[in-house]
Structure formats: structure tokens, C-alpha cells
Amino acid sequence: MATVIRNQKPLATSPIKSGQPLGAILASLGLEHAMPLVHGAQGCSSFAKVFFIQHFREPVPIQSTAMDPTTTVMGSDDNIVTALTTLCGKHSPGMIVLISTGLSEAQGADLSRAIGQFRATETRFKSVALLTVNTPDFYGSLENGFSALVEQVITQWVPAEPQPRQRNKRVNILLSHSTTPGDIELIRACVEAFGLQPVILPDLSMSMDGHLAPGDFTPVSQGGTPLRSIEQMGQSMGTIVIGGSLSRAASLIQQRSRGDVLALPHLMTLAQVDKFISYLHQLAGRDVPDWITRQRGQLQDAMIDCHLWLQGRHIALAGESDVLSAWCDFAVSQGMVPGPVIAATNQPGLATLPVDQVKIGDLEDMALMLEASPVDLLVCNSHGAGLANHMKIPLIRAGFPIYDQTGTFRRMRQGYAGIRDTLFELANLMQERHHHTPVWRSPLKQQFAGPADKEQVHASC
Structure with missing residues (x-):
């Protein structure tokens, strides 16, 4: 059990925290033909767009209700109705996700009432699905916003009562923000290898994986989880939830479905991936496919090969709770020593991390802790690049945002293959820092006497 130390500073210096609306926008991008609509000032959506474009290097569909000083004081429901009418008439989205911000929350906006007003006046757009989620900036972080949207998807779109019909080939997969599009592709491949049909929520591997879709530009998300599949999640034979932040979402889907x-918490250790594969084997009643067994063997061989370079190494961690949980368990499973650990905000899962203490803070706190306790590696988002360069330690980029490397946003970290590749990456970083003996120097080379010793030898003769 870890001791969680609250931050007593009046302000954050070099923060690693991102706001709740960013998490909700990220999750909504994993829904099919979706349009995130941010209820706030123009800058709220502009910042989010830049944030995700830098991370994914892809166009990101985000719209805003454009609250101004007048509507902030006098009421902004008309902004919502106008924005919904414009988006439905101009872009024909399959669904619109209405996301609140700190501004609209402080103003006291009632999203549900505005949606009711829109439904009553614009009946021609009744086919467009609407979802509301409250994500104030002044509370929580990206992780809270992401999980809040997943919970609202289940609450508003999955029937409250378990459906009588069960689809014996379908499996629900709920994923937290800590899974990359590459991780999701691997998870999908594993499920389909057992002859099962995954319903992944949210599915960023079909929308934000960095692909050129056929046809012209589309103003809504390209791919993602279809609404029809979400509405039928209660009929699936089982559900797999990956990420400690989705514990409430797991309880909600448990109440609305008949399956187990x-x-x-993650798929970054051999033990957790084994549980995942065993559950698929139990649901499908099939033998584990050969390629999955082979990947497990490759991981075991990589653990042996990398053991020399990683055993006893100290690794510092900074990020969201789910990212910290995955990397801490990974480090312990490979004989590494996690810590110091900095969390963006206080989350329930932090107390279970396998470290002595977790500090709620920022990169300034991390810098002070690294000066007192040097480490070999640092896991953080791209904001930690300056600190890593200053401390002269390698940086492993994880979380959001990653804006100073191309393609890292979809790198596999989880599953047998993801763990294997991560081990090789870390071991190679350690080898680069190792001072090797030059190849022309033999370890058996004899040490000859110096000039002074030679004079003594001649004198004695």
C-alpha cells in the first residue's frame, strides 16, 4: 500500500495534468460518426483541437457553442440549440456528444434541459443520437473525463434491464485512456482469434489510428464504436474491462447485462495478459491460437535477454493513475524499482501502487525528488522531455500528450507483443548508457610495468 501525499503548493509549475473535457473529447473520438461539441468559450475547443492534433497528427473533429461574456451571464441554452441545429443540418453526424467545461459548469448550464428544448423544436433531427456529459475543468483530470463519458454512454444508451436474448459470440471490451490505438488493434486481434466478436468502447483503433480513409474529408470521426453495437452491449456473453479508472463503468455494465x-487494471504484465487470454479461452471454448502462444514464448525469451540490463534499475513515473498502475506493475514484474512517483490528481487506485509513497504534484516536484534520489529512466508525457534532458536520463513517453515524436501515440505497450517490445526498448536505452570496454581491449590483457618500475628492474639486474 502506498501513502498518498497531497500537494500543498498554491500553484502548479510544469503541470502534467490535463482537464476533464480533454478526456471526454478523447473518448468521444472512439464513437462512430461522432461530433464532440464543447459547451464553453471558443478557446476551450481550440486548445483541445491543438492538443490532439499535436498528439495524433490527424485532423480532429471538435466544435464549440462559443459562449461569450453576455451568454455566460444571461444564459447559454440558446447557444446549445443553435449549435446542435447547425451541426445536424450541415454535417449530418451519427451522434453528437455535448461536453461541459469549467465555464459552463460555473455558469450553471443545464445540458439535459437544452437537449430537451432542441428535441422539441427540431424534430427533423430525431435520428441523431445525443449524449451529455459533465466534465468541469476545476475537478479531476483527463482520466476522470474519459471514464465519465464511458459511464454516460452505458447509462444513456444501454438499456437498463438485461435483454432476454444473448449473443453468444459477442464480448464487450471497455478500455481506459491508457490503451493506445496499437494496443487496441492487438486486443481486437486476440479476441477475434478465438472466434469472438469484440464490441470495443471506445474504439480509437478505428478512428484515431492514423489512416487515410477513402473518399473526401469528413467532419465527423472516421470509424469508432457503432451506436447499434452499444445499444446491444447488454446481450453480450461477457465483458472485459481494462483500466482501474473504469471500475464504475464495470459496475454499470454488470447491472445491464447477463454475462460475467x-x-x-492493465495488460502490461505476463500475469494480467494470462488472465485475459484464459478468460477468452473460457468464453470461446477453443484452444489458444498458436500465434498467441508463440508471442507469449517470445515475451518470456525477451524477459531472459533483458534481465541483465533491467534488474535493479530505478524508474521514475509521472502521469495519470492508470498509466502509473500499469508501469509500476510492469517495473516490479521485471525486477526494476519504481519510484519516485508523481500523480496528476488524487485517484482511488493510487493507494494500491507497489511503492512507498505517491505524491500529487507536477514536474517541479519530480525534479526535486530526482535530485535527492537519482534514477535510470523516466516515464512521462512529452512535458517531461526538458526535465529528462536536464537530468541526463532517458525518457519513455507515455500518456497524453506526446507531441515531440511521430508515431509514438500508437506504439504497443500492452499484451504479450507490447510488453516484449517495451522490454527491448528499455534494455537498449540501458545499453546506450553503459560504458563498454573497447573491442580492441582484451579483459585478459596483462598490465606491464611503467617507466619507474623498469628502472628498478634494470638496477636490480
């Missing part, structure tokens, strides 16, 4: 629910 397997909750895993």
Missing part, C-alpha cells in the same frame, strides 16, 4: 465481467 472481468476487470483488469
